[in-house]
Amino acid sequence: MATTVIPFGPQHPVLPEPVHLTLKVEDEIVKEAIPALGYVHRGLEKLCEIRDFNQMITVCERVCGICSMIHGACYSQSIEELMGIEIPDRAKLLRVIWSELHRMHSHLLWLGLFADAFGFEALFMQFWKIRERIMDINEATAGSRVIVSVNIIGGVRADLSPDQLRWILSELDIVEKEVRELQDTMMNDYTIKTRTVGIGVMTKAQAWELGAAGPTLRGSGVAQDMRQQGYGGYAFLDFEPVVETAGDCWARSTVRFREVLQSADLVRQAISKLPEGELAVKVKGNPPEGEVYHRVEQPRGECMYYIRGNGTKNLDRLRIRTPTFANIPPLLAMLPECELADVPVIVLSIDPCISCTER
Amino acid sequence: MFGSFIKKSRAKSPWIMHFDCGSCNGCDIEVLACLTPLYDVERFGIINVGNPKHADVLLVTGTVNHRNKKVLKNIYDQMPEPKAVIAIGACGLTGGVFREAYNVVGGVDKVIPVDVYVPGCPAKPEAIIDGVVAGLAKFAQKVEEAG
Amino acid sequence: MKGKVIDVTLDNVVGEVMNMKNDGQRLVSFSTYNAGEGKIGILYHFDKALENTHLRLVADMDKPIPSVSGVYFSALLVENEIRDQWDVKFDGLVLDFNRTLLLDPEVTKVPLANNLKIGPKN
Numbered sequence: 310m311a312t313t314v315i316p317f318g319p320q321h322p323v324l325p326e327p328v329h330l331t332l333k334v335e336d337e338i339v340k341e342a343i344p345a346l347g348y349v350h351r352g353l354e355k356l357c358e359i360r361d362f363n364q365m366i367t368v369c370e371r372v373c374g375i376c377s378m379i380h381g382a383c384y385s386q387s388i389e390e391l392m393g394i395e396i397p398d399r400a401k402l403l404r405v406i407w408s409e410l411h412r413m414h415s416h417l418l419w420l421g422l423f424a425d426a427f428g429f430e431a432l433f434m435q436f437w438k439i440r441e442r443i444m445d446i447n448e449a450t451a452g453s454r455v456i457v458s459v460n461i462i463g464g465v466r467a468d469l470s471p472d473q474l475r476w477i478l479s480e481l482d483i484v485e486k487e488v489r490e491l492q493d494t495m496m497n498d499y500t501i502k503t504r505t506v507g508i509g510v511m512t513k514a515q516a517w518e519l520g521a522a523g524p525t526l527r528g529s530g531v532a533q534d535m536r537q538q539g540y541g542g543y544a545f546l547d548f549e550p551v552v553e554t555a556g557d558c559w560a561r562s563t564v565r566f567r568e569v570l571q572s573a574d575l576v577r578q579a580i581s582k583l584p585e586g587e588l589a590v591k592v593k594g595n596p597p598e599g600e601v602y603h604r605v606e607q608p609r610g611e612c613m614y615y616i617r618g619n620g621t622k623n624l625d626r627l628r629i630r631t632p633t634f635a636n637i638p639p640l641l642a643m644l645p646e647c648e649l650a651d652v653p654v655i656v657l658s659i660d661p662c663i664s665c666t667e668r
Numbered sequence: 669m670f671g672s673f674i675k676k677s678r679a680k681s682p683w684i685m686h687f688d689c690g691s692c693n694g695c696d697i698e699v700l701a702c703l704t705p706l707y708d709v710e711r712f713g714i715i716n717v718g719n720p721k722h723a724d725v726l727l728v729t730g731t732v733n734h735r736n737k738k739v740l741k742n743i744y745d746q747m748p749e750p751k752a753v754i755a756i757g758a759c760g761l762t763g764g765v766f767r768e769a770y771n772v773v774g775g776v777d778k779v780i781p782v783d784v785y786v787p788g789c790p791a792k793p794e795a796i797i798d799g800v801v802a803g804l805a806k807f808a809q810k811v812e813e814a815g
Numbered sequence: 816m817k818g819k820v821i822d823v824t825l826d827n828v829v830g831e832v833m834n835m836k837n838d839g840q841r842l843v844s845f846s847t848y849n850a851g852e853g854k855i856g857i858l859y860h861f862d863k864a865l866e867n868t869h870l871r872l873v874a875d876m877d878k879p880i881p882s883v884s885g886v887y888f889s890a891l892l893v894e895n896e897i898r899d900q901w902d903v904k905f906d907g908l909v910l911d912f913n914r915t916l917l918l919d920p921e922v923t924k925v926p927l928a929n930n931l932k933i934g935p936k937n
C-alpha cells in the first residue's frame with residue numbers, strides 16, 4: 310500500500326492555534342504522526358533575567374491566557390515557598406475561587422471547541438453562551454475578562470465583597486443548571502457517541518508510561534489530580550478526582566464535563582469557608598538563593614514550575630513545564646491506526662494549548 | 669452588472685479569517701467570543717472562514733516570531749485583493765510583554781501592512797468589534813478604489 | 816525543594832532512570848539550569864502517588880549526554896527542547912530535530928547559555 314503524506318496545520322480550521330502534524334497515511338488510516346512545533350515559541354523563560362520577580366507575574370500570566378490565573382498563582386506560590394512567606398488564609402481561598410472559575414471557563418470553552426470539531430455548531434454556541442456568565446464574574450470582580458491578574462507575591466490584590474459572593478453563588482446556580490441541561494446531549498447523543506466512543510484509545514498503563522497529565526490521564530482511569538497535594542487553599546476543601554476508565558475521546562470529554570460541576574462545587578465550598586482577614590502580607594527583600602519545585606493542577610493537567618533564585622531581584626532560572634507538553638507524546642501514541650477523519654477530534658481531545666507548550 | 673454586485677456584497681458581508689501568531693490565547697479566545705451568541709458579529713454579515721482564499725479581512729493576534737512570520741506572509745499573499753488586516757492586542761501591535769524575548773520579531777506590521785490596530789491585553793470583544801467595523805470602512809474604500 | 820534528590824553521573828543516569836521506570840514512577844519532566852563553568856545541570860523529575868523524586872545530573876555542555884528517550888518515550892520532546900535551548904547533544908535520541916523543534920536559523924545565539932554564538936545549522 311502506498312503511503313501518502315498529509316500535512317495537518319499549521320493553520321487548520323479546527324485548531325485555534327498553529328501546530329503542525331505530518332501524517333503518514335495509508336488508505337485513510339494514519340500510520341504515523343510527526344509533530345512540528347515552534348510556531349508560538351517566544352522564549353519567555355529567559356525574560357526572568359531582565360524582569361524582576363514581581364514583574365514576572367505579568368509574564369507568567371501570559372504563558373497561556375486560558376489558564377492565566379493558575380499560572381500566576383503557581384508562580385506566586387513558588388516564590389512564596391522560596392522566600393518562606395505564609396500568606397493569609399483568606400488570600401489562599403480567594404485564589405481558589407478565581408482558579409476554579411478559570412477551570413470552569415476553560416472547560417466550557419474546550420467543550421464548545423470539541424463540539425465544533427465534530428461539526429455540532431449549535432452545541433458550540435451553547436457552551437460559549439454559558440461561559441459568558443463566568444467571564445462576567447471575572448470582569449466584575451477583577452476588572453478583566455480573561456487575564457484577571459489578581460495574584461501578587463504574598464497574597465491577592467482584589468477582594469470579594471459579601472454582595473459579590475452572593476451574586477457569584479446565584480450565577481453559579483444558573484451556570485450549573487444550564488450545563489446540566491446539556492449533559493444528556495454531550496454524553497449520550499447518538500451522533501456524538503459515534504464520533505467519540507472507542508476513538509483514540511489509550512490504556513491506563515500507556516497513559517502512565519507516556520507521562521500524560523490531567524483529564525487525559527484521568528480519562529484513562531488514573532486517579533491523580535495535583536490538587537490532592539493540598540497546596541494553597543485546597544487543603545481546606547473536600548473533593549475526589551474525577552475518573553473515567555474507557556480512555557477514549559468520550560471518556561476525556563466526560564471527565565472535563567464532570568469537572569465543570571466539580572469546580573462549581575469547589576467554589577461554593579471555598580466561599581462558605583472564606584475567613585475574614587488580610588488580603589496580603591508585606592514582602593521584603595529578594596528571593597534568596599535556592600530552588601523550588603512546585604506543581605499545580607491546571608484545567609489541562611499538571612503544571613510544573615522550577616525556579617532558582619540567586620539572591621538578586623532577578624531569578625536565575627524559571628522553567629515551566631505545562632500540561633500540553635506532557636500530553637503530546639500520548640497524542641502521538643493515540644494517532645496511529647486511526648482514521649484520517651478522526652484526527653481533529655483526537656487532537657482536540659487532549660485539549661491542546663500550544664502557547665503553553667512552547668512558551 | 670455582476671462586478672458591481674460582487675463589489676457591493678464584499679463590503680456588506682465581509683468574510684474574516686483569524687490567524688493566531690504567537691498569541692497567549694487571551695486575545696484568541698476573545699476573537700472567538702465575538703462569534704458566539706453574546707457578541708455575535710454575524711449580525712454585521714461577518715462570517716469566519718478557514719480558507720485564506722475566501723477571506724476579505726485578516727484578523728491577527730499575537731506576536732510574530734521567526735517561524736510563524738513565513739506562515740503569516742503566506743496566508744496574507746493567498747488572500748484576494750483588496751484586503752484589510754486588523755492587528756489585535758498589545759502583542760499584535762508591538763510584541764507586548766514578550767517584546768524582549770529572543771524569538772520575538774515584534775508586531776504584525778513588521779511583516780505585513782496593517783490597517784487597524786486594536787489595543788488591549790487582551791483586547792475586549794467590544795474593542796475587537798469596533799476594530800472590525802473600522803476595518804470594514806477602510807475595506808469598502810479599498811473596494812471603491814479598486815473599481 | 817520538595818522531594819528526594821539523588822545525584823547521578825553520565826555513566827549511571829540511564830540505569831537510574833531505568834530503575835525509576837521499573838519502580839513504576841512517572842516521568843514528569845526535566846529542568847535545566849546553568850551550573851557555571853560551561854556545565855549544565857539537569858534535574859529529572861519523577862512522580863509516584865504524588866511523591867516527588869529528582870535525579871540531578873551535572874555535566875559538561877560540550878560533551879554528549881546519554882538520552883533517556885529509549886527508556887521513556889516522553890523524554891523525546893524535552894530533550895529536543897534542551898537541545899534548542901542549550902545546544903547540548905544527546906546520545907541516542909529517538910527523534911532528533913537537530914535544534915529545529917522550536918528555533919529557526921534566524922536565532923543565532925544559544926538562548927539560555929549566555930553569550931554563546933553558534934554557526935549555521937547543518
Ligand code: SF4
Binds near residue numbers: 790
Ligand atoms: S496582547 Fe496580551 S492577551 Fe493578547 S496575546 Fe498578547 S499577551 Fe496575550
